[in-house]
Amino acid sequence: MKQFSTFQKRALLGVVVLAVVLVFTWRIVHKPADAAARPGPAPIAVDTATAAHTDMPIYLQGLGTVQAFYTATVSSRVDGELQKVAFTEGQQVHKGDLLAQIDPRPNQAAYEQALATKVKDAAMLENAKRDLERFILLQPEDLASKQTVDTQRATVDQLKAQVQVDQAIIDNARTQLDYTRIVSPINGRTGIRLVDPGNIVHAAATTGIVVVTQVQPISVIFTLPEEEVSAIGAALTAGPVQVTTLSRDGNTELDQGTLTLIDNEIDQTTGTAKLKATFSNTRNTLWPGQYVNARVLVRVEHDALTLPSSAVQLGPNGPFAYVVKNDSTLEVRPLKLGEESNGKTIVKSGIALNERVVTSNQYRLQAGVHVRDNAATAVADAGGKPPKAS
Numbered sequence: 001m002k003q004f005s006t007f008q009k010r011a012l013l014g015v016v017v018l019a020v021v022l023v024f025t026w027r028i029v030h031k032p033a034d035a036a037a038r039p040g041p042a043p044i045a046v047d048t049a050t051a052a053h054t055d056m057p058i059y060l061q062g063l064g065t066v067q068a069f070y071t072a073t074v075s076s077r078v079d080g081e082l083q084k085v086a087f088t089e090g091q092q093v094h095k096g097d098l099l100a101q102i103d104p105r106p107n108q109a110a111y112e113q114a115l116a117t118k119v120k121d122a123a124m125l126e127n128a129k130r131d132l133e134r135f136i137l138l139q140p141e142d143l144a145s146k147q148t149v150d151t152q153r154a155t156v157d158q159l160k161a162q163v164q165v166d167q168a169i170i171d172n173a174r175t176q177l178d179y180t181r182i183v184s185p186i187n188g189r190t191g192i193r194l195v196d197p198g199n200i201v202h203a204a205a206t207t208g209i210v211v212v213t214q215v216q217p218i219s220v221i222f223t224l225p226e227e228e229v230s231a232i233g234a235a236l237t238a239g240p241v242q243v244t245t246l247s248r249d250g251n252t253e254l255d256q257g258t259l260t261l262i263d264n265e266i267d268q269t270t271g272t273a274k275l276k277a278t279f280s281n282t283r284n285t286l287w288p289g290q291y292v293n294a295r296v297l298v299r300v301e302h303d304a305l306t307l308p309s310s311a312v313q314l315g316p317n318g319p320f321a322y323v324v325k326n327d328s329t330l331e332v333r334p335l336k337l338g339e340e341s342n343g344k345t346i347v348k349s350g351i352a353l354n355e356r357v358v359t360s361n362q363y364r365l366q367a368g369v370h371v372r373d374n375a376a377t378a379v380a381d382a383g384g385k386p387p388k389a390s
Helices: 006-037 105-141 146-179 226-238 374-381
Strands: 044-046 048-050 052-074 080-085 098-102 181-183 188-190 210-225 242-246 253-267 272-279 291-308 313-315 318-324 330-334 336-341 344-349 356-358 371-373
Touching (some): 052 188, 210 291, 226 253, 242 272, 291 336
Antiparallel strands (some): 048 356, 052 291, 291 344, 313 318, 318 356, 336 344
16 A cells, blocks of 8 residues: 655645635624524514503493383273274384274264253252252241151252262263373384274273383393392492393494492392393384393592503413513513403503503514514604604
């Protein structure tokens, strides 16, 4: 085997050392360029909000049913033929408006007969009074006995009572005649006609002729958990309690009214209490039988520190929020919360005034990551001008 000379060994070693130096120098020269070409992860775009002091209305909400303020089933109080229906179905009527007419002729005849009977008995009474006066004048001369006078005085008293009976019969006949003219007992709206003209109606019938419901004002009966009764009672003691009705999806406000009462007992099967509220319903947005959400304003927390409810997250150790630090990195901050209402939550501890919290994209976040505020980006894109309000 051919042996390398000392000179050749030294030359080969020099070539190897030179190659190592060149490689090392190249890596040192090109490393900053490589680092610049491979930037770190891009910041995550998020929406943020600031913790602020505000007056926080505290609401309680329950499911309720709209009920007519008054409901009256209009029926006939006398027997007879229904001659006329004087209302249109769905018509708004007032108390005393004519709704239907029963054939009045039999009742009219009974009324006139009662009048005539009274006239006859009144004439007999007058005649008996004159006879009594004559007997009293003749008694001192022994031309009329005391028995005759007493008997005549009793006849006068009897006829007086008969005239009173006649007047009572007249009053009853007048009432029966008035009952043939059926009027609305309340202000309200008529429903579907239940009997057509030409039918014989009876006072004993239970179906009625029409149902009239008063819908202005109108009532809402709703329930709340029994634990809230004390808070509602305290609010009622302080003054009128505002109640707002919302559609079943909770997106549309229907009307505003006031709480009327808390029912006098709690339903033990459900652990809830019934409450009643009254609404003017001037726009007819509430209808009897309708299901609504009732929102009760219990009190107002003044100058409370609040966050948007969307910023609050629930973890294994309780509620927390992602707080944006000055270097745009995140800190996980545990929270102690108060009441939540209208998309805002009261924070009792964990957040300071004016600290920024993340309100979107939380599923992508963790402590220490960099974030980019969407609102700040929109301002930068607009040349430093705030984005137009939508």
